[in-house]
Amino acid sequence: MTPLKLTEEYIFAHDLRDASAKIYRASTKALIKHFRTTPIEEIDHRAVLTWRKKILENGLSKRSWNTYSNHLRTVWGYAIEHGLTTHTTINPFRKTSVIPPKRASKTINGEAIQRARNWLTSLVGQERCTQERSPITPAWFWLAVFEMFYYTGIRLNALLCLRYKDIDWDRQMILVRGETEKTHREFFLPIMEGLAPHLCRILGEAEKIGLSPDDQLFNVNRFSRHYHGKEMNIDQVESMYRKLTDKVRVRMTPHRFRHTLATDLMKQPERNIHLTKSLLNHSNIATTMNYIEVDYGHMRAVLHERSLAQGALSRVRRVDPSGTTPTSITTFPPAQTRLPSPERAHPKPKKLQPPQQRPIAEVNSDRPSRSTGPSVLQKALEFASAQLHRGSVTSATDGQTDQIDQNLVLTLMASGLGVGRFRKSTSTERSMGITSFSRASP
Structure with a gap:
């Protein structure tokens, strides 16, 4: 064998x-x-x-x-x-595949598609006005082929196998027969509003030239005197797409329209994967997922919503549509999570200056005057100092001093300059003749 x-x-x-x-x-x-x-x-x-x-x-x-x-x-x-080989039961090709490099995106951006459509449309008008052959001729036919791939994502082989009778115009459906598909399953494609005028033109021209129900519908050889083949083949379609690629400088193939359609459908709010699978006629949903390119814009939006929900962003500066404010959106992380700049990561230590003793009168002269006036405050401080410097103090006098301390504090607070803190001398300090008066930190 x-x-x-x-x-x-x-x-x-x-x-x-x-x-x-x-x-x-x-x-x-x-x-x-x-x-x-x-x-x-x-x-x-x-x-x-x-x-x-x-x-x-x-x-x-x-x-x-x-x-x-x-x-x-x-x-x-x-x-x-089935016993066609009896020398072994081990398949020699098992586990011999390799991991290929990741392919570039197979989708076509909308701007490139629109440029290609505009060019084909201009060729249609050019041929109609001049009656001369354009670079892609007949332009109306190839525009219809272009729109078929764009709207339906149909496989190239399936389009070539469509027959005149496979178009159900009354129901606005296109029958794709199972023998033309990889999955061997028959399915239908809806005729969308944007596709209808182009398909109507094809059917009208087919009726004029007398196509039979079983004839190939998309057959450029029947619609132009510049072609002499019996049936349209893959090479003719690929030749048209090469011209489109050269014109718009973006690679275009019929199969890339399938990837683009699948990706666009999954960007819709519904994101119906089963609808996409049915439209592409896949037998396995995993195959459909391979056709869908990652939507990084959606990924960015989801991650942004996550950061907002978890409090990772404390403030977002919005863009003013009038253009008077900055045109970029800036997000700021919370202060406690903000990374320090190189200058702030290791700040230089400041040289501490020794505290300087200043007279009480000088300290208070720097402060703004209130309704009580600086003379009232100065008199209250002098009176308190005189009381603290008394050499001998009795228990009765201690009670009177406490009352004076309280009056002094109330006086300072009422004047709005209560930034000083008066502390009563302890018995040890009195015996040593020491008084204590310290300022509070501003």
């Missing part, structure tokens, strides 16, 4: 599209090119890894290798399961 015969047995046993069968045969031919006449019994896991190493070193991309590996693993698995 040869590798090519194993592949043909697998294709015979499965209902594959022509495009899928072509990939299986191409993978097998790559295998034969390396192993040549090597018996199938000698193609083991190590031999496959040696082939992988050589083919990657020669410049084959990791994605292309994974295509070979995955398809040949499927063929070998089928052969082992």
